[in-house]
Amino acid sequence: MIEVERLSKSYGSTVAIQDLTFQVEPGEILGLLGPNGAGKTTTMRILAGYLPASSGTARVADYEVHADSMAVRQRIGYLPETPPLYPEMTVEGFLFFVARIKGVAAGDRAARIAAALERCNLTNQRRVMIRKLSKGFRQRVGLAQAIVHDPPVIILDEPTAGLDPRQIIDVRNLIKGLAGQHTIILSTHILPEVSMTCDRVTIIDRGEIVATDTPQNLMARTGHGYAVEIGGDPQRALEVLQSVPGVTQVEPRPMTAPGRHTFQLVTEGDDPGSAIATRLVQAGLDLFELGRNQASLEDVFINLTVQEQPLLPPEEPPAADVDPVNTAAQPESTEIPEPIEFPEPTELSESTDSEDLIAEEPTADE
Numbered sequence: 001m002i003e004v005e006r007l008s009k010s011y012g013s014t015v016a017i018q019d020l021t022f023q024v025e026p027g028e029i030l031g032l033l034g035p036n037g038a039g040k041t042t043t044m045r046i047l048a049g050y051l052p053a054s055s056g057t058a059r060v061a062d063y064e065v066h067a068d069s070m071a072v073r074q075r076i077g078y079l080p081e082t083p084p085l086y087p088e089m090t091v092e093g094f095l096f097f098v099a100r101i102k103g104v105a106a107g108d109r110a111a112r113i114a115a116a117l118e119r120c121n122l123t124n125q126r127r128v129m130i131r132k133l134s135k136g137f138r139q140r141v142g143l144a145q146a147i148v149h150d151p152p153v154i155i156l157d158e159p160t161a162g163l164d165p166r167q168i169i170d171v172r173n174l175i176k177g178l179a180g181q182h183t184i185i186l187s188t189h190i191l192p193e194v195s196m197t198c199d200r201v202t203i204i205d206r207g208e209i210v211a212t213d214t215p216q217n218l219m220a221r222t223g224h225g226y227a228v229e230i231g232g233d234p235q236r237a238l239e240v241l242q243s244v245p246g247v248t249q250v251e252p253r254p255m256t257a258p259g260r261h262t263f264q265l266v267t268e269g270d271d272p273g274s275a276i277a278t279r280l281v282q283a284g285l286d287l288f289e290l291g292r293n294q295a296s297l298e299d300v301f302i303n304l305t306v307q308e309q310p311l312l313p314p315e316e317p318p319a320a321d322v323d324p325v326n327t328a329a330q331p332e333s334t335e336i337p338e339p340i341e342f343p344e345p346t347e348l349s350e351s352t353d354s355e356d357l358i359a360e361e362p363t364a365d366e
């Protein structure tokens, strides 16, 4: 459903992504995981058709994102990190507006909006003005606008950023509920996010892919082992453990209780857990505990990504035309203008009190 091949993008002399190649299968949720500045947003904006790549290709639903950008935009729902919302509209009014500009047929709009409201648990808030909603609810409105035209592909940039733990759970559940009927790619730098939400993870660091796999396989790949507690002769236990194929290291640990000896084992290849238990028992040793120590996704991430840059500024200042932090001063000459979908998106503000300014009420117009 999404095919990315040797995709690269540079901003002036800053290489944001380099030679990215990955695929997302229909109905799958792929997590793009990476530290700040890894190139996640750049990748997503290219996929969403809002930014041209410097080289390489990206196809969404069989359309090339740059050459067929209108066809691609009709087939994707894009939630940028800051959703473009109109605070003075009601939730429902805003969704009618979005449905209309996304080309949902007039006769289908009411049903599509009702479905999006339902899906995002917003039905009770449909007549509330967006500016009165909490951040979590606004994020749901952002998701609702991304799915209102029922796109096969959904692209979500840091969908849980800035939410409180309760809201994070709600949004995660919502995303999981969308999988299957939609193909989803989401970016995050939050590790639990990918293990809880995604089928597969692509880890990007400094613009390059360092690993792609299921969260489980990634954890298994980064080395694993066992902790074992044994009663009996510790020297004999050590010899038996060292003889098990796949056990590469055995480290005695302090005794946990009189007569009980613990060992930490490092293993490789096929899981030797069952062989460890069998050999110990066959040797007449008492096996009190055998537990797997698996690397956490955090270990994987730290192993795979390059360590943070030193906090001191570089001796050479960056070239005048490229600011390494995203600022308006940065060169954007090759960037496609922001979509016409949301003319003059307004930052959400809590201060306005013009409650009567409901920009659009849902109508069965056109």
Ligand SMILES: Nc1ncnc2c1ncn2[C@@H]1O[C@H](COP(=O)(O)OP(=O)(O)OP(=O)(O)O)[C@@H](O)[C@H]1O
Residues within 6 Å of the ligand: 011, 014, 015, 016, 017, 034, 035, 036, 037, 038, 039, 040, 041, 042, 043, 189, 322, 323, 324, 325, 326, 327, 330, 331, 332
């Ligand atoms: N418009 C721009 N002009 C110049 N450099 C940019 C621009 N946008 C991004 N960059 C640079 O490209 C690199 C990748 O940035 P990008 O925003 O894609 O990363 P990210 O993984 O989304 O980071 P974050 O998690 O902080 O949002 C960074 O070095 C960033 O400073």
